[in-house]
Amino acid sequence: MKAARSRKGVTLELRTDRAYLATTAYADDGPLTDRMALYEHQRPRIDLEAEVLARLGEVAGRRVADIGCGNGRYVGPLASRGAAVVALDLSVGMLRSVTAPARVGRAVADAQALPVRARSLDAALAMHMLYHVPDPALALREAARTLRPGGRFVAAVGGPRHLAEAGELWRRLLEGTGVQDEAADIDLINRRVPKDALARLLGEHFAEVECSLLASTVVLQDPGPLVRHMLSSTAARAAAARGLDISNRLRGALEEAIGKDGAFWLTTEVALFSARAGGN
Ligand SMILES: C[S@@+](CC[C@H](N)C(=O)[O-])C[C@H]1O[C@@H](n2cnc3c(N)ncnc32)[C@H](O)[C@@H]1O
Known part of the structure; x- marks a missing residue:
């Protein structure tokens, strides 16, 4: 963990560090799968695949790139529709x-330099990944370059209240440990590209920019899914690198909250953007 030992900005640096992302955070799909499992408890459930497909329209025979595809949440559904x-x-x-x-x-590729010909794509996705890119504006310029005029771009980041309750719990657990004082950014959630900033950036490179804030709630009667989610995060890794193991305290705090209130509720928010490439 190259950047973990610097005095400041610990997780912020890690969150865009290519080596850390490729060999630790996303070395395999285990941690992402742990985080995605939290949404099995989302009520009502938001069907993000369906939301994305609806924004893309007809994809049969169309060339679609999924930038930062992760474990392929959208790749399979797109392929099965003939894209x-x-x-x-x-x-x-x-x-x-x-x-x-x-x-x-x-293909292994950096969103900032896509191995794709100019104007060769009908559509591109950048779902929950732009906050990992050192220069998100450059990634958007690249996506615009590779799309044909009128091609569709769909991107998502977390909304402003996404998992806010987990963030509050996380900060409470860090109180008095010294970790917060040492690390400039030890937040649980990666908020590097807030929805309003993304709207502005998209406006510079695309036309017809639209945003939907898809909000729901995760309801937990058991701490397990949130414990696994939080422990898979860069924030927890950075805290562990500083000798802080919060798993027991985290589980205890959640058990107490669930025992008292009958459940633990988490706000979920996805800012889902859709835009069109101009005549570039
Ligand atoms: C949170 S996952 C999202 C995966 C998928 N898009 C989804 O929504 O399920 C972020 C993904 O972006 C990838 N990633 C991070 N930085 C990247 C970059 N600069 N270029 C391409 N992919 C990147 C990571 O390896 C990881 O697979």
Whole structure:
């Protein structure tokens, strides 16, 4: 963990550090799977795959890139609808975890320099990944370059209240440990690209920018899913690198809250953007 020992900005640096992302945070899909499992308890459930497909419209025969595809949440559904999909990710481990037909193209790629010809795509996705990119504006410029005029771009980041209750619990657990004083950014949630900033950036490179804030609630009667989610985070890794193991305290705090109130409620918010490439 290269940047973990610097005195300031610990997790902020890690969150965009290519080596850390490719070989630790996303070395394989284990941690992402742990985080995604939290949404099995979302009520009402938001079907993000369906929301994305609705924004893309007809994809059969269309060339679609999934930038920062992770474990392929959108790759399979796109391929099964007849799209010619290219799955791109910084991590070879994540690309290996994608279950999709052999015809789906896969490449290790940085969103800031896509190995894709100009104007060759009908659509591109950048779902829950722009906050990992050192220069998100450059990634958007790249996406715009690769799309044909009128091509569709769909991107998502967390909304302002996303998992706010987990963030509050996290900060409470860090109180008095000294970790907060040492690390300039030890927040549980990566908020590097807030929705309003993304709206502005998209406006510079795309036309017809639309945003939907998809909000719901995760309801937990058991601490397990949130404990696994939080422990898989960069914040927990950075805290552990400083000798702080919060798993027992975290579990205890959640058990207490659930015992008292009958459940633990978490706000979920996805800022889902859709835009069109201009005549570039
Ligand atoms: C939170 S996951 C999201 C995965 C998927 N898009 C989804 O929504 O399920 C972020 C993914 O972005 C990838 N990533 C991070 N930085 C990247 C970059 N600069 N270029 C391409 N992929 C990147 C990570 O390896 C990881 O697979």
